[in-house]
Amino acid sequence: MALPPSLGETVPLNRNRKLLQTFLRVSFALVVALVISQIKLDYIESYLYDIRVRLKPFTNTSQKIELIFINPETVQALKGNPSAKDQTKLLKALFKEEPLAVVYDYDIAALNGTDEEKTAWAIEANKFKNLYASSKGLLMKGQEAPKLPGPLNLISLLPAPRTSDLLNFGKDGVTRRMMLTYQDNKVLQPTIAALVNPDVQNIKNIRGVFDFIETDQAYIDFQPAGTYPRMEFSQVMTSQFSTGRYKDKIILIGQDLGISDDEYISTPFKREVIAMTRLEMQANIIDTLIKNSAPVKAPGWLNWLLVALISILTVHVVLAMKPLRGLVILGGAFAGVFVVCFLAFWPLGYWVLMAQPLLAIFLCYYFFIPYRLIVENRRSWEYYQKNRLLRQVEELKGNFISMMSHDLKTPIARIQGMTDVILADQVALSSQQREAVDTIRHSSDDLLKFINAILNYGRIESEGVQLHLQSKDVNQLLTEAIKKNEFLGKLKRIQIISELEPLFPVSIDPDLIKQVFTNLVENAIKYSPEDTKIMVSSEEKDGKIVIQVADQGFGIPADELPNIFMKFFRSMNAKSSPIKGSGLGLYLAKYFIELHRGAIFVESSYGQGSTFTVELPLN
Numbered sequence: 232m233a234l235p236p237s238l239g240e241t242v243p244l245n246r247n248r249k250l251l252q253t254f255l256r257v258s259f260a261l262v263v264a265l266v267i268s269q270i271k272l273d274y275i276e277s278y279l280y281d282i283r284v285r286l287k288p289f290t291n292t293s294q295k296i297e298l299i300f301i302n303p304e305t306v307q308a309l310k311g312n313p314s315a316k317d318q319t320k321l322l323k324a325l326f327k328e329e330p331l332a333v334v335y336d337y338d339i340a341a342l343n344g345t346d347e348e349k350t351a352w353a354i355e356a357n358k359f360k361n362l363y364a365s366s367k368g369l370l371m372k373g374q375e376a377p378k379l380p381g382p383l384n385l386i387s388l389l390p391a392p393r394t395s396d397l398l399n400f401g402k403d404g405v406t407r408r409m410m411l412t413y414q415d416n417k418v419l420q421p422t423i424a425a426l427v428n429p430d431v432q433n434i435k436n437i438r439g440v441f442d443f444i445e446t447d448q449a450y451i452d453f454q455p456a457g458t459y460p461r462m463e464f465s466q467v468m469t470s471q472f473s474t475g476r477y478k479d480k481i482i483l484i485g486q487d488l489g490i491s492d493d494e495y496i497s498t499p500f501k502r503e504v505i506a507m508t509r510l511e512m513q514a515n516i517i518d519t520l521i522k523n524s525a526p527v528k529a530p531g532w533l534n535w536l537l538v539a540l541i542s543i544l545t546v547h548v549v550l551a552m553k554p555l556r557g558l559v560i561l562g563g564a565f566a567g568v569f570v571v572c573f574l575a576f577w578p579l580g581y582w583v584l585m586a587q588p589l590l591a592i593f594l595c596y597y598f599f600i601p602y603r604l605i606v607e608n609r610r611s612w613e614y615y616q617k618n619r620l621l622r623q624v625e626e627l628k629g630n631f632i633s634m635m636s637h638d639l640k641t642p643i644a645r646i647q648g649m650t651d652v653i654l655a656d657q658v659a660l661s662s663q664q665r666e667a668v669d670t671i672r673h674s675s676d677d678l679l680k681f682i683n684a685i686l687n688y689g690r691i692e693s694e695g696v697q698l699h700l701q702s703k704d705v706n707q708l709l710t711e712a713i714k715k716n717e718f719l720g721k722l723k724r725i726q727i728i729s730e731l732e733p734l735f736p737v738s739i740d741p742d743l744i745k746q747v748f749t750n751l752v753e754n755a756i757k758y759s760p761e762d763t764k765i766m767v768s769s770e771e772k773d774g775k776i777v778i779q780v781a782d783q784g785f786g787i788p789a790d791e792l793p794n795i796f797m798k799f800f801r802s803m804n805a806k807s808s809p810i811k812g813s814g815l816g817l818y819l820a821k822y823f824i825e826l827h828r829g830a831i832f833v834e835s836s837y838g839q840g841s842t843f844t845v846e847l848p849l850n
């Protein structure tokens with residue numbers, strides 16, 4: 232039969248297998264990550280993006296923006312939409328305030344008034360340094376800017392488009408982005424924002440700017456509806472505001488009449504069609520640009536790296552960890568992705584894709600769990616088979632040993648009988664012959680003891696032990712055990728000192744406990760040199776009876792101490808010495824003591840002696 236490989240050969244083999252296993256796992260995880268990064272998850276990602284926008288704590292605005300609304304109350308007060316005359320009045324009221332800019336964000340071409348009234352309004356408008364009206368259409372490359380009709384053509388017109396994710400990303404009509412240029416032509420919002428923050432005049436300086444079908448765009452750093460201060464047109468027109476309110480402010484004028492979709496947008500905060508007025512969207516865009524705080528989309532490689540790391544972690548957890556622990560770690564990873572992505576979004580303003588890492592956890596989990604189940608199933612089947620075989624072998628071994636032991640007992644009894652006959656016979660034997668017969672007698676005694684120990688062990692293993700409890704004085708059993716070994720001790724001139732504290736009787740199986748004590752005292756004598764002492768003591772301590780057998784013997788090496796109570800274990804020294812033993816005494820002692828809910832342990836210093844301690848519960 233081939234010899235098993237030595238330890239030195241198995242280590243590199245195992246290491247290579249482990250390396251290969253790790254390599255395969257990482258490769259699998261990377262392939263899954265690669266596949267996942269190809270899957271478009273815009274719909275889920277848009278939800279996760281919106282959640283982050285909603286959870287983000289309120290950040291201060293630039294405090295530079297004021298809104299003036301033409302709302303139903305204004306229409307009621309003016310008995311119709313504001314006319315050219317009303318507009319002139321409004322501008323007159325605002326001019327005294329010296330605002331930084333005034334922007335009309337609705338269709339002013341269609342307003343009522345005679346040509347003179349419109350001219351008066353246009354002249355008033357021209358007094359402002361920065362007064363613009365927004366146009367709906369976009370300017371194409373090289374195209375000339377459109378003009379307002381008639382006398383209004385004095386008012387500068389600039390496109391201030393609104394974007395919504397209708398055909399792209401979430402495809403939910405939500406406004407998340409702003410347009411900064413179209414075919415290299417500037418639009419209104421950066422022009423206005425540059426009045427406060429000149430940096431954004433150069434589109435390249437705008438945070439988070441990206442190319443999107445011939446436009447420069449960025450994401451809006453949204454604040455919820457109602458964030459920016461607002462007043463009604465009719466009230467401002469009649470100067471019902473505190474003086475200085477509009478000084479150096481950007482004033483946006485628009486409609487909140489509830490008559491057209493065009494007046495409203497859906498936002499990440501709310502997906503309803505009228506979640507926010509268009510004017511507030513403009514305020515959000517201009518404010519984002521003033522603060523230059525647009526969220527930046529993390530680069531593709533960073534997203535991929537996150538997906539790859541999460542995949543590797545999940546595959547490792549699923550294949551190598553205990554199920555409950557794995558689930559806790561995966562739950563932690565799931566929450567961790569949320570926290571990391573949220574912290575990146577706020578306060579850092581980075582938008583790390585979240586849908587793909589989360590999907591990676593699910594996919595890797597559901598993909599590799601069946602694989603693990605198959606492997607574990609196979610393993611437990613192998614264990615089962617091995618176990619069955621081991622049990623059969625163990626049974627065979629037990630049967631064989633007890634059969635052998637039993638069959639050996641008869642010839643030994645015969646040998647003992649014959650030696651007794653020879654020794655009892657008066658026929659004079661030479662001293663040499665007598666010594667030989669004595670040796671035969673002693674050896675057969677040892678052999679019988681050994682066989683009895685094995686038979687005893689075999690019986691206990693197969694039938695178990697029935698405890699016959701009696702109320703008994705432990706000291707009495709100790710004294711009997713010492714007495715039984717007295718002769719053995721005398722042979723080696725070993726003095727056995729006993730210090731037995733008077734004890735109350737306890738409920739024990741006297742035969743088993745006596746066997747334990749006898750074994751401990753016998754061992755102490757067996758494994759001690761001549762002319763030494765053995766101390767046997769008993770006392771009551773902490774609700775227990777504590778018995779100690781201490782010797783000044785050979786002791787037990789520290790590396791062998793943990794094995795001392797194992798069946799058939801004998802220390803190297805004992806095995807190489809002429810001292811006989813089966814290695815079953817301490818195994819059975821531990822077994823018997825534990826049946827009594829007690830404990831047995833040993834302290835030993837090699838070369839100096841050992842102390843065995845038995846603890847028995849009082850009840």
Ligand code: ADP
Pocket residue numbers: 750754755758782784785786787795800801802803805806811812813814815816817818841
């Ligand atoms: P054995 O029949 O060999 O004495 P035990 O189970 O009683 O079997 O003891 C197991 C082993 O523990 C012994 O072989 C011996 O190596 C060690 N041992 C037990 N008692 C002592 C002791 N008092 N001093 C040193 N070694 C001991």
